[in-house]
Every structure is written in C-alpha cells, then in structure tokens.
Amino acid sequence: MxxxxxxxxxxxxxxxxxxxxxxxxxxxxxxxxxxxxxxxxxxxxxxxxxxxxxxxxxxxxxxxxxxxxxxxxxxxxxxxxxxxxxxxxxxxxxxxxxxxxxxxxxxxxxxxxxxxxxxxxxxxxxxxxxxxxxxxxxxxxxxxxxxxxxxxxxxxxxxxxxxxxxxxxxxxxxxxxxxxxxxxxxxxxxxxxxxxxxxxSDSFKVNRTKEYMAVWKEPRTIMIGIIVLGMAFVEGSANDWLPLIMVDGYNVSPAMGSVAYGIFVGSMTIGRAIGDKILDRFGRVIVLRASALLAFVGLIIVILSHSFVVATIGIVFWGLGAAFGFPVGLSAAGDDPHRVAARVSAVSTAGYLAFLVGPPFLGIIGEQVGLLRALIFVLIAVTISGLLSKAAKPIGKQNDLEMDSKVSNSLKL
Structure with missing residues (x-):
C-alpha cells in the first residue's frame, strides 16, 4: 500500500x-x-x-x-x-x-x-x-x-x-x-x-496461471495449505454431519441434533469473536496448537461418550478448536505482499476443497463403520494440522519463536 x-x-x-x-x-x-x-x-x-x-x-x-x-x-x-x-x-x-x-x-x-x-x-x-x-x-x-x-x-x-x-x-x-x-x-x-x-509490467508479462501454481512450490505455502485443509475438514465435518451424528450416534431427536449443531456454531463464533486478542497475546503458532488440541479433545469426547450431555461439552471444544484454523492460515498466507493474492487464493482453494470433498468422504466411510467412528479421520486431520502449525509463524517476526522458547523452557523446568 x-x-x-x-x-x-x-x-x-x-x-x-x-x-x-x-x-x-x-x-x-x-x-x-x-x-x-x-x-x-x-x-x-x-x-x-x-x-x-x-x-x-x-x-x-x-x-x-x-x-x-x-x-x-x-x-x-x-x-x-x-x-x-x-x-x-x-x-x-x-x-x-x-x-x-x-x-x-x-x-x-x-x-x-x-x-x-x-x-x-x-x-x-x-x-x-x-x-x-x-x-x-x-x-x-x-x-x-x-x-x-x-x-x-x-x-x-x-x-x-x-x-x-x-x-x-x-x-x-x-x-x-x-x-x-x-x-x-x-x-x-x-x-x-x-x-x-x-x-x-508485472501483471501482463507474467503468466498468472503459472504464478498461481508457483506458490505451491513454496514449502511454507504447502504446509499452510495442509493446515487449512485439515482444519477446514474439522469445521466442514460438523457443518454437514453433526446433527446426524447426534441423532444416529446418541439416539436423540432431530430437534436435539439441531441444538447440538447450534452449540457448535455458537462456540465457533465466540472463539472467532475473541480470537484476535488471543492471537495478539500468544501468537499464531501457540493458538493453532491449542485449537488443534481443543478440537482433538472435543472429538474424542464425542466419539467415546455415551451421554448426550457429556457429548455437548465435547462439541463446545470442537467448535472452539475449529474457529481458528481457516482465518489464521489465510492470515499467514498473506504475510508476504509479493504474490499475496496467489497465496491466499491457493490456501483458500485448499480450505474449500476440504469443505467440498471432506464431508462426502466422511459420509462414505460413515456408511460402512458409522459416523461416530468415521470421525477418526477428522482426528487424524486435526493432528496433522497441529503438528505443522509452526509453518504459520509470521515472516520476519520472532514473536511466535520467542513464545515457543518460553513454553519449551517452562516444560523443561
């Protein structure tokens, strides 16, 4: 600018x-x-x-x-x-x-x-x-x-x-x-x-299609794309399947299934509403790791619990964990102003691919083993996203790295 x-x-x-x-x-x-x-x-x-x-x-x-x-x-x-x-x-x-x-x-x-x-x-x-x-x-x-x-x-x-x-x-x-x-x-x-x-001079001399593809040769962009892919799968699986998961897995009424989905959306919205202050305080890497952990714990509770009330607690964790991955990944993709549109476009495409392909894939697996067990694949996705979260560290900044060091030192103590 x-x-x-x-x-x-x-x-x-x-x-x-x-x-x-x-x-x-x-x-x-x-x-x-x-x-x-x-x-x-x-x-x-x-x-x-x-x-x-x-x-x-x-x-x-x-x-x-x-x-x-x-x-x-x-x-x-x-x-x-x-x-x-x-x-x-x-x-x-x-x-x-x-x-x-x-x-x-x-x-x-x-x-x-x-x-x-x-x-x-x-x-x-x-x-x-x-x-x-x-x-x-x-x-x-x-x-x-x-x-x-x-x-x-x-x-x-x-x-x-x-x-x-x-x-x-x-x-x-x-x-x-x-x-x-x-x-x-x-x-x-x-x-x-x-x-x-x-x-x-840049806009017309450079082949934009090649430029779009070129950003996927960047290791950082690839890892951010995988983070967003996994976290979008976490969000999309709930958006498409959570009411049915509750109805089929917990034998509740469709109305209660809708209530469960409302709890998820409400939790995710609250997480996003307060997320900016949390990000400024702790940095992207810590927030992404924490959100992946929250989603993981929430999914475990939903998969293993036999009580609808207990499962709703897991849904709250699930929603809070799903709140950050997509926006934080896009923010990280926009760090470098050069090719910013290509990077954000590529990472957005990864996220939407998860939204479009992930839920049908979950339905196919759920048809064979049940929707609750199919959530294991969502667990795998969120685990991978959490493990790669360091890729979102701001370019040219040390905030997240310093925070990582402090956390590591505290764990050693």
Missing amino acids: ETLLNSRQIQLWRVAIYFIFALTGFAFASWVSRTPAIRDALGSTTAEMGVIIFGLSVGSIIGLISASILIAQKGGRFVMVFGLLVVSIGLLIVGISGSWLTNSLIVFIGLVVFGFGQGICDVAMNVEGTAVEKAAQKSLLTGFHAAFSLGTLLGALFGSTMTKSGISVPIHLSLTALVIVLTVLYLYRFIPADTGREAA
Whole structure:
C-alpha cells in the first residue's frame, strides 16, 4: 500500500471489511434457507437437488482459481464489489428460475454465477483483511470471519422470517440482493483501491496461471495449505454431519441434533469473536496448537461418550478448536505482499476443497463403520494440522519463536 492512511481511514476500512464478510455470509444463508422451497417448486428428488447444488461448488472453485488474476490486475476493492454484484445477480437468477420458471438447468446456472461471485469475493476480502491487519498492526482476520458467521446467522433468521411470513422465494432473494448491492455501493469508498494490485509490467508479462501454481512450490505455502485443509475438514465435518451424528450416534431427536449443531456454531463464533486478542497475546503458532488440541479433545469426547450431555461439552471444544484454523492460515498466507493474492487464493482453494470433498468422504466411510467412528479421520486431520502449525509463524517476526522458547523452557523446568 503506497498511500499512508491515518487512523480514522484505517478504522473505516476495517469496518467496511467487517460488513463485506458479513454480507457474504448473509447471501449464502439466504440461499440455503430457501432450498426446501426451491426443491419443492422444482419437484426434484434429493439426488437431483444434489446435482443442482453442485453448480455452487463449480462456480466457487472457478472463482477461487480466477481471483488471484483479477486481484493482481484490478485490486481487491474492485474484485469484492464485482463479486458481490455477481452474487446478487446469481441470487436473482436462482430465485426467479427456482420458483417462477421452475427450470432446474437455469437454477444450476444461477448457482454457478452465485458461486463464482462468492469465490472471487472470498479471496479478495481475505487479501483485504490481511492488508488491514498490517495497517492496523494487530490481528483482525479471525474477527472478520466471526463477522461472516454473524452474517450467516442473520441471513438464516431473515430467511426464516420470510418463509414464515409467506414471502415468495423471488421476493426474498431480490430483497437480499438489494441489501447487498446498496450496502456494498455505500461501503466501497472506504476501501483503498490498490490492495493486491501489481504493476502493469508485472501483471501482463507474467503468466498468472503459472504464478498461481508457483506458490505451491513454496514449502511454507504447502504446509499452510495442509493446515487449512485439515482444519477446514474439522469445521466442514460438523457443518454437514453433526446433527446426524447426534441423532444416529446418541439416539436423540432431530430437534436435539439441531441444538447440538447450534452449540457448535455458537462456540465457533465466540472463539472467532475473541480470537484476535488471543492471537495478539500468544501468537499464531501457540493458538493453532491449542485449537488443534481443543478440537482433538472435543472429538474424542464425542466419539467415546455415551451421554448426550457429556457429548455437548465435547462439541463446545470442537467448535472452539475449529474457529481458528481457516482465518489464521489465510492470515499467514498473506504475510508476504509479493504474490499475496496467489497465496491466499491457493490456501483458500485448499480450505474449500476440504469443505467440498471432506464431508462426502466422511459420509462414505460413515456408511460402512458409522459416523461416530468415521470421525477418526477428522482426528487424524486435526493432528496433522497441529503438528505443522509452526509453518504459520509470521515472516520476519520472532514473536511466535520467542513464545515457543518460553513454553519449551517452562516444560523443561
């Protein structure tokens, strides 16, 4: 960032990014809240709906891969604004085609558009978040991800209200799109225009695809990617399977399964809300090790316990442990301003790969040995992430290394 910003400008920039994170969560939850209505309108089976929803995954992956090129050429602000506008268009397509036109193919296309917008915005807002961290000289990315969780909660509540009020899907998703567009058009002025942008000589002479692949030759980036892959698997396994794990493994009602999931989400949100202060106090490495340990202990309790009440204690640990891996990994990927967009994009792709592939893999294993036993694979993933956590040590800083030394010396004593 060539332009020096004063404290008020940094504060406004920071607030704007909080809202950007919240808007992406709000948009995603708004779509999810109307999936039953869209499925019924289309008359789709569960399998057919699964194929339709796959459009979201296709668009997201394309967006994640494309984001570094767009950011390098246009800057993070442009990509975030463009991404959220594309998200709004995707919501309109899905709402109209899913309820009024009842055309499955157009819904699929709408979800590809929606996923692409989410994908490029996801990378851009994380690149922007790492830049705000550097300008403010404090850890902020975990708090930004807490804003995403809060936006998801608000989107779910808004969707529930629209559904109970009998508001049609197109009207609901159109209102959601309107909120997103008006908010982002107001906020963009507070965001610097050149975050992540590279000079024209670099931007056009270098093959961006090769540059994207080149970052995966860096040992530190590979290890950070593995950390995020494992921790995203920890988070994604709960998001997709926790209610069913409780229902099948503990013989509780679906309502209680939903309560268990609510406990997980609440714990993870609380962890992210207070995470920035913890990170500033103890450093990334210690926090990642502690979060991996918390998730490990929580999973052990859930796997071995025979009591639902005791299992909920494990779920709290699980949620707290899952809170840090993804945002801390992305923050670490953004340490070096050179190729920052490529690194954040690559690490984000690793995380989303875990979100997309991990839960189905868990379901296949769970079909053979039961979902509770299948969680052993999640234990393995979180253990590997914990063991590699030192890779997230800030470049050019000794905070985490000094903290490691203090901890090691105390253990020797």
